[in-house]
Amino acid sequence: MxxxxxxxxxxxxxxxxxxxxxxxxxxxxxAPPATRPPFAGxxxxxxxxxxxxxxxxxxxxxxxxxxxxxxxxxxxxxxxxxxxxxxxxxxxxxxxxxxxxxxxxxxxxxxxxxxxxxxxxxxxxxxxxxxxxxxxxxxxxxxxxxxxxxxxxxxxxxxxxxxxxxxxxxxxxxxxxxxxxxxxxxxxxxxxxxxxxxxxxxxxxxxxxxxxxxxxxxxxxxxxxxxxxxxxxxxxxxxxxxSGWPAGQPWGWEVRLPAGFDWSLAGEDRAQPLAAWAAAGVTRADGRPLAGGLNATLLVPTGRQGPVFLLTDGFRAIMKYNASTSYALAVALLGDQLAGRPGLAADWPRSQPLLSVAETRELQERLAARGYDSGTPDGMLGTRTRTAVRGYQQRAGMVPDGWPTAELLARLRAEG
Structure with missing residues (x-):
């Protein structure tokens, strides 16, 4: 939708x-319910x-x-x-x-x-x-x-x-x-x-x-x-x-990153040609070459411990259908399976504790107070919040993978 x-x-x-x-x-x-709650407004x-x-x-x-x-x-x-x-x-x-x-x-x-x-x-x-x-x-x-x-x-x-x-x-x-x-x-x-x-x-x-x-x-x-x-x-x-789907092209690919990867290249605003990604040591997870004249951005949805993806404008077209990374990636991966392509090679960090909605809202507020544009403090992890996290991580000398963790929130709290 x-x-x-x-x-x-x-x-x-x-x-x-x-x-x-x-x-x-x-x-x-x-059929309308027998009774309706009072209108909240x-x-x-x-x-x-x-x-x-x-x-x-x-x-x-x-x-x-x-x-x-x-x-x-x-x-x-x-x-x-x-x-x-x-x-x-x-x-x-x-x-x-x-x-x-x-x-x-x-x-x-x-x-x-x-x-x-x-x-x-x-x-x-x-x-x-x-x-x-x-x-x-x-x-x-x-x-x-x-x-x-x-x-x-x-x-x-x-x-x-x-x-x-x-x-x-x-x-x-x-x-x-x-x-x-x-x-x-x-x-x-x-x-x-x-x-x-x-x-x-x-x-x-x-x-x-x-x-x-x-x-x-x-x-x-x-x-x-x-x-x-x-x-x-x-x-x-x-x-x-x-919405910008590149005709006849895929939404993107799961990829592997080399040791010592420059994490400053990650982010939805860091598009570059596939040849540049290949030169940086990025490879497709299925072993096939990165080829073609498309530009792509690197998505790291759960930080350096989870799957990583190169995205074309096809992925961004799905995002216009529903402005959620989870939605777009779910549709993309389901499409891959329907076409007979392999599933994910990397595992999700399922054991990693996640921030609650209230904690994510607090994170957004603390980042905003330090001058980082984390968007509306709504407790939802979106592109602007990940970009703000990445900016803070870079300034703090951390790995700038854009993934908000309990340790990151604790550090922001300790700074006051």
Whole structure:
């Protein structure tokens, strides 16, 4: 799902298991719970709806759509905590990848890749995006269509647009949903169902992404990201291509580093040609040569004790689908397995103690107090936090691998 993930609310767990066993799309609305918790916010939702309706009319949304959809919008307060509990940001990366790149998913993904080979190969040839990556995103987002979400999409968007940490973003997404209704791509009623964040279909497109990148892959004159796999596959490929996927090229490779490696070369902002990496002694873990004219960056997701990767712009295109290193790496590694490539050569440092969310937030605050840009202190380990850690490590004479450890936090605490 571009820039967010599908997460099943606790109330939907029983329904989701049934959907997975049935292997079909969960597209009918869930019945509203008998009682709802009080809304966790001070917003006057009726006043908010009136204001939003005026904005929608000004934006050119038809009166029919506005008057049909907006008055019926409901708040779903149970969604608000989910925005801070996305597993790709709070689970250890190896646990997240283990759950994604499971033997069952690999086996099923390979079967489906073969079943839809003609369609996928044609889309890959046109877009330059590898077929296995399209299938991996399909598998990661909805378990190959087994669970597309049961949250009413317009209600979800209205909830997050009226109360939450990214109100402007979700307000624009709700406007995009109304535009899709005006264009006949979505129904005004009943609401389509999707993720808690309002993402829809086989590969979980947000409304704005649907507007900008969805395509009619099967040529039937309409775009159906729920019922047409060809539309869903072609739209996913179109999004990744527009996000910068280098045509016909891989996302990257697991690599090995030489003794005495210059760790200052690591980091998402240190791109250089593959030939330069080879000259620095970096080799592919599978023993094949680093060749080609691509630029690549070095990712060290768990420090010098775990696997290390060279990343092309393909990996960064996946990051635009969902801005999480764990998500992008899980999709990339699942794609490798679907294509018959070997798994990881290096082991994850599973026994290494990890910082809690509260400790990571404290780390971010202490780094920021020393002038390092660690981003918003939210307790989530992202690119800016790793870059800040690397900067501090360099100044302190430590190995600058960008990995926050308990020892690093203790050192920052000792400095006051």
């Amino acid at each position: 571009p820039n967010r993930c599908l997460r099943r609310p606790a109330a939907a767990l029983v329904l989701s298991v049934a959907a997975l066993l049935a292997g079909g799309c969960a597209t009918s609305p869930a 001070n917003v006057d939702f009726d006043a908010w709806k009136r204001d939003f309706a005026a904005e929608a009319r000004t934006a050119g949304i038809s009166e029919v759509t506005v008057s049909t959809v907006v008055p019926r919008l409901r708040q779903l307060p149970e969604l608000l905590p989910l925005d801070r509990q996305q597993p790709e940001f709070v689970k250890p990366i190896w646990s997240y990848i283990d759950a994604t790149v499971s033997n069952a998913r690999i086996e099923r993904g390979r079967r489906l890749r073969a079943e839809h080979a003609a369609t996928l190969d044609a889309i890959a040839a046109r877009s330059g995006v590898p077929a296995e990556i399209i299938v991996a995103i399909w598998g990661k987002e909805t378990d190959f269509g087994g669970y597309t979400g049961r949250t009413p999409v317009y209600d979800a968007l209205a909830t997050l647009a009226s109360t939450g940490r990214r109100q402007a973003f979700y307000r624009s997404e709700l406007l995009a949903a109304l535009t899709l209704i005006d264009r006949g791509m979505l129904p005004a009623s009943p609401q389509p169902t999707g993720s808690w964040a309002g993402a829809m279909g086989q590969t979980q497109f947000m409304p704005g992404t649907w507007l900008r990148h969805a395509v009619d892959g099967d040529g039937d004159g309409r775009i159906d990201l729920y019922g047409s796999l060809t539309d869903a596959f072609a739209s996913t490929a179109a999004y990744l291509a527009a």
